[in-house]
Amino acid sequence: MRKDASSMSMDFPNCRQLTHCNMNSVVWKLVLLALILFALKTVILHPFPGFWWIQQKGIHWTAASTTPAFQSSVRKDKFLEVPQIAWGLNNQKIAFARACLTARLLNRTLLMPSLSASLFYKEVELLEAVAFDKIFQFERFNTMCNGFIRLGRYSDLLNQAKPFELQKGSGRKWTKEKDLHQLEQCKEDSVDKFELIQIVGKNPFLWHDHWPVTDYAKIFECMSFVEEIEEEAVKVISKIREVGAKARSESFAHDHTSGSLIQSVPYIAVHMRVEKDWMIHCKKLEQRLNINQICSNKTEITERVAKISVLQKPIVVYLAVADSLLEDNSILSGWHQGLLPFEKKKLGVWDIYKKYPYLVQSAIDYEVCLRADVFIGNSYSTFSSLIVLERTLKLIKIGVARSCGRDARLPSYAYNIVGKDGGPQSWMTDFSASNLQSISYGTNNVSCESKVLQSKWK
Ligand SMILES: *[C@@H]1O[C@H](CO)[C@@H](O)[C@H](O)[C@H]1NC(C)=O
Ligand SMILES: *[C@@H]1O[C@H](CO)[C@@H](O)[C@H](O)[C@H]1NC(C)=O
Numbered sequence: 304m305r306k307d308a309s310s311m312s313m314d315f316p317n318c319r320q321l322t323h324c325n326m327n328s329v330v331w332k333l334v335l336l337a338l339i340l341f342a343l344k345t346v347i348l349h350p351f352p353g354f355w356w357i358q359q360k361g362i363h364w365t366a367a368s369t370t371p372a373f374q375s376s377v378r379k380d381k382f383l384e385v386p387q388i389a390w391g392l393n394n395q396k397i398a399f400a401r402a403c404l405t406a407r408l409l410n411r412t413l414l415m416p417s418l419s420a421s422l423f424y425k426e427v428e429l430l431e432a433v434a435f436d437k438i439f440q441f442e443r444f445n446t447m448c449n450g451f452i453r454l455g456r457y458s459d460l461l462n463q464a465k466p467f468e469l470q471k472g473s474g475r476k477w478t479k480e481k482d483l484h485q486l487e488q489c490k491e492d493s494v495d496k497f498e499l500i501q502i503v504g505k506n507p508f509l510w511h512d513h514w515p516v517t518d519y520a521k522i523f524e525c526m527s528f529v530e531e532i533e534e535e536a537v538k539v540i541s542k543i544r545e546v547g548a549k550a551r552s553e554s555f556a557h558d559h560t561s562g563s564l565i566q567s568v569p570y571i572a573v574h575m576r577v578e579k580d581w582m583i584h585c586k587k588l589e590q591r592l593n594i595n596q597i598c599s600n601k602t603e604i605t606e607r608v609a610k611i612s613v614l615q616k617p618i619v620v621y622l623a624v625a626d627s628l629l630e631d632n633s634i635l636s637g638w639h640q641g642l643l644p645f646e647k648k649k650l651g652v653w654d655i656y657k658k659y660p661y662l663v664q665s666a667i668d669y670e671v672c673l674r675a676d677v678f679i680g681n682s683y684s685t686f687s688s689l690i691v692l693e694r695t696l697k698l699i700k701i702g703v704a705r706s707c708g709r710d711a712r713l714p715s716y717a718y719n720i721v722g723k724d725g726g727p728q729s730w731m732t733d734f735s736a737s738n739l740q741s742i743s744y745g746t747n748n749v750s751c752e753s754k755v756l757q758s759k760w761k
């Protein structure tokens with residue numbers, strides 16, 4: 304909950320247009336109070352499914368720690384439909400958020416889009432459409448994003464009249480300005496009168512971006528995996544901590560971690576991208592961008608990770624790797640003493656993963672990395688970038704805007720960039736960026752400062 308009503312209005316663009324906002328009248332305060340009480344009631348009477356936490360050096364991971372109180376409303380009788388969303392889990396999250404922000408611009412409810420359960424880049428018919436609410440909690444999304452973004456179901460459509468079909472432009476000549484102009488035109492009566500605007504063409508990940516990182520972050524905050532996925536992630540994390548506890552008790556005879564203490568045994572997660580496909584992709588990217596900070600081989604990664612000295616060893620290093628590497632035992636070798644590398648198979652949790660399609664497997668790994676005591680990824684990976692974004696958000700909320708130095712809390716690092724001490728560069732998301740470019744396509748400009756005022760999120 305936001306603490307103070309007067310600071311609330313700053314975040315709400317619509318409020319600025321309403322002269323009432325500034326009148327500061329008693330009536331307005333009463334309305335606000337009623338709204339807050341209503342929101343509280345919703346939270347108390349309907350605890351979100353999957354509400355759980357793991358204590359982590361004083362940081363609580365809660366599925367619903369805050370309910371942003373956006374004050375305006377999104378129209379419930381006008382809808383936007385977008386093409387099927389595809390590619391990696393986090394490309395899909397970004398594409399979904401971009402579709403949401405487009406719907407918001409048009410003040411329309413976004414019809415729940417289809418995601419893709421499998422990872423085929425070209426053959427659209429192999430993408431296995433899966434409904435948004437099979438992966439993310441639908442009701443919780445609307446509760447959390449209430450007044451900012453609204454998701455609807457196809458059954459909400461009243462009439463089956465022909466939709467307005469909007470073809471997004473493409474090619475070099477289709478600039479960001481043209482794209483925005485086209486969207487603005489859809490707000491005019493001749494288009495706005497349609498109940499449904501149907502955008503056809505490219506996956507929203509490829510649309511032009513018109514929004515600051517903070518807008519995306521607000522949407523990511525409203526997205527929680529369904530309970531089943533969260534439960535599977537908890538099982539994997541428990542297994543990691545169990546293995547860590549065992550190693551500790553073997554190293555220190557007096558240290559018998561048991562029961563609830565196991566839940567506080569720390570672990571490191573490394574999102575390690577060294578599979579062939581990635582190596583080909585990253586080498587090309589390095590050539591095109593004329594830098595050599597994108598690809599890191601296994602030796603470089605293990606050497607850099609060994610230089611992180613924040614945690615007591617022995618400690619488990621969970622390797623979030625592509626399936627193709629699960630057969631390759633060499634990724635488990637070469638780690639320095641005290642760093643105990645495990646992937647899904649060695650950990651004995653492959654059975655949990657293999658029941659699911661690509662998208663869910665990736666979601667479980669995402670949660671395991673998100674909740675790790677230390678996370679190390681590649682700053683050119685969308686997967687790594689969104690994990691760091693969410694970890695940074697957590698830190699900002701507890702008042703930490705810098706994670707530099709040895710006593711950093713919930714530290715994240717980019718292994719592809721060498722930091723001052725020869726280790727991986729310490730990494731926090733730059734929340735001041737005016738678009739998502741650096742997060743969706745990657746950057747070598749990472750630092751341990753989030754460059755945002757905490758008050759923005761209070
Ligand atoms: C959307 O439309 C509703 C109803 O007309 C209005 O109250 C609200 O302020 C609008 N929201 C935005 C973001 O323009
Ligand atoms: C890994 O990269 C380093 C530095 O670029 C290089 O010296 C080394 O030979 C590479 N190792 C392998 C196994 O490719």
Ligand SMILES: *[C@@H]1O[C@H](CO)[C@@H](O)[C@H](O)[C@H]1NC(C)=O
Binds near residue numbers: 733748754
């Ligand atoms: C790196 O990021 C900072 C702050 O976000 C920015 O001021 C600076 O221009 C960036 N540097 C490069 C080379 O992009």
